[in-house]
Amino acid sequence: MSDRGIPPAVILVEPQLAENIGTAARAMLNCGLTDLRLVNPRDPFPSERASAASVGALEIMPPVKIFDSTEAAVADLNMVYATTARERKMVKPILTPRALGETAVEAGRAGRKVGILFGRERTGLEKDDIALADAVVTVPLNPEFTSLNLAQAVLLLGYEWYQAGDSTPPRVLETHGAEPATKEQLYGFFAHFEKALDDCGFLRNEEARPNMIRNLRNLWGRAELTEQEIRTLHGVVKELTTLREKKRQ
Amino acid sequence: MSDRGIPPAVILVEPQLAENIGTAARAMLNCGLTDLRLVNPRDPFPSERASAASVGALEIMPPVKIFDSTEAAVADLNMVYATTARERKMVKPILTPRALGETAVEAGRAGRKVGILFGRERTGLEKDDIALADAVVTVPLNPEFTSLNLAQAVLLLGYEWYQAGDSTPPRVLETHGAEPATKEQLYGFFAHFEKALDDCGFLRNEEARPNMIRNLRNLWGRAELTEQEIRTLHGVVKELTTLREKKRQ
Incomplete structure (x- = not known):
């Protein structure tokens, strides 16, 4: 991960179901993210259900930290972004996941700590949580059917962070050791x-x-x-x- | 969708669980993809379980087409891409999802039909199916923990196609009608x-x-x-x- 700098923290604010903590952790680890924080989870944590849903990710990651307020959960971070699907009437910069990925890699390489807030499964982040963030991130998707679950939202943001620091060529011919003809x-x-x-x-x-x-x-x-x-x-x-x-x- | 041209078809080869057909359909519709094709699904289709898992997507999309071979499922397409996680010993171009998204938008705008193949949940695509494709697509992710379910793989590919045709600015200040100060x-x-x-x-x-x-x-x-x-x-x-x-x- 070193070429991406410090990976962003993922902060789940009041997640309702233990399973969703697990699937979010699994999505995170796919993208090399391991700093998971919970604000007032409704189901008890840690739990069997969360661990099973994480398919091993929660065992590999450092211990999840639990907080009783969003302020406390992000206190040590330098930049905080709020993911929202719906329009909130706030004067706030809106970033695409790709722009956040690039910003977060740049920040992480400069030794700054970034966090991404995700709200409750049904209702998303409260306005007061959004007001604590530097900017909002919204995923451009089909406006007539936007239906991402929590883990999928975490995956897309993590994916863009991973890609922003990735050097895989867009297209390469894999020959498995075979020599291209002269x-x-x-x-x-x-x-x-x-x-x-x-x-x-x-x-x-x-x-x-x-x-x-x-x-x-x-x-x-x-x-x-x-x-x-x-x-x-x-x-x-x-x-x-x-x-x-x-x-x- | 018109500025993206013809959306790619998603072809699920021998999907095992009806639920995964539903969640894949949900992931697709998030990205504006509606051409879903199945090759020899193990569970019967259509089914209540698939519909429930699609959270309404299967009702909105045109009817899913079912085929008894991969050849038949892609017969009308011009370009076919095979998603793989594991290394297959084949001499084949490997694209990133981003490169495929751009290629597919370009092709769709030129009136060409693109398809993306996804294999079985546990084992992925067979080598014979991959040999039918123009290129392989692999998602760059944490090599130490790559654990995407079928719907997540569909989502990431669809997401990149959607982004390749999207004009959302990377960062915009949303003022909700409030005038920026002079x-x-x-x-x-x-x-x-x-x-x-x-x-x-x-x-x-x-x-x-x-x-x-x-x-x-x-x-x-x-x-x-x-x-x-x-x-x-x-x-x-x-x-x-x-x-x-x-x-x-």
């Missing part, structure tokens, strides 16, 4: 393949021939072939032409 | 406030005064005050100085 190997296959097409008459239309060859070369090029696959394709062409030779006899 | 109003408050500080002696250190004033102006500036808040602050300063005057008498 251009010499690729062009060697082109020559074999095109010779076979010439021999069988597929390229007999002289006018269409150059374009057909270019199209086929582009097709093979898009496939990002490995050395092993080039060898396989040489074998395929060889066997196909051998079959043709045999039939001709 | 600079004239703000500077008028500076004058009132600083006069009060001069009168009470807070700024008596001539050397520190200019810097102190700049710091306080920066503080007020960061608050992005509205017209109404400027009026409130004038009232606050007025009352505070009145109290002081009264005390002095």
Whole structure:
């Protein structure tokens, strides 16, 4: 986690069901978040139900801290964000989860402590809790059907924090150790393949021939072939032409 | 949805529990996805359990289509992506959910049909199913604890598709119709406030005064005050100085 700095704390304000504490913990740990704080949970905590729902996450994470007010739960933090689904009539900056993720990674790397508040399952955060926060975070989702459970909201915020510090390339060709073919190997296959097409008459239309060859070369090029696959394709062409030779006899 | 083009289809391959079909549908509709397809679901479908778990989503969405093979389920699609958590020894491009979201919005806008395959709850997609796909999608998450349920995986992929077509600004000050103060109003408050500080002696250190004033102006500036808040602050300063005057008498 070091390249993301201090991970944000997740503060569940008055969670109602023990299961939801567990599923929130599970969602957190997926994203490398381990600082879980509860403000006045309705069900007793810790509990079997919470632990079972966490699928092992609560055992791995440091002990959950319990507080009797939101103020106390965030007292040591430098920046606090309130998640809300519904409109609250407050003059407040609204961030996307992505913007919060980037802000939180920046803050964490600078040694600042960030917390994200989540309200009760049914009713969300109270206005007085929101007023304690620096900004509101709202997830842009289908306005005609916004129905996230607590763990899903925690997951989306944690996911964006994790992505903000992640260096996975958007797209990579996984070859599991196989070497990508060199251009010499690729062009060697082109020559074999095109010779076979010439021999069988597929390229007999002289006018269409150059374009057909270019199209086929582009097709093979898009496939990002490995050395092993080039060898396989040489074998395929060889066997196909051998079959043709045999039939001709 | 029109600015995102055709939404991707979600294909659940051999889902085991009816509940998971419902929660996946709920996750989808949150993201504006409505094309759900099932390949050989183990529990019968449709079912009460699936509907209840969807929290209304299955009633809103068009009918779910059921197929007896992955090939048949994706036959009309142009691009197919396979979600996997574990490493499969296949030479295949691997995309992040974000890259897939962007690719899918681009494709959907061009009128192309995209599908995302999700495997069984416990074991994921079979290698033969992955071989039917254009690329693999893997969610970058905590490698020491990756534990997403089916609906959460669907949610994260759908979320990224939704975000890729979303224009919500990363940060916006929501004023609910209140007008942001003009600079004239703000500077008028500076004058009132600083006069009060001069009168009470807070700024008596001539050397520190200019810097102190700049710091306080920066503080007020960061608050992005509205017209109404400027009026409130004038009232606050007025009352505070009145109290002081009264005390002095």
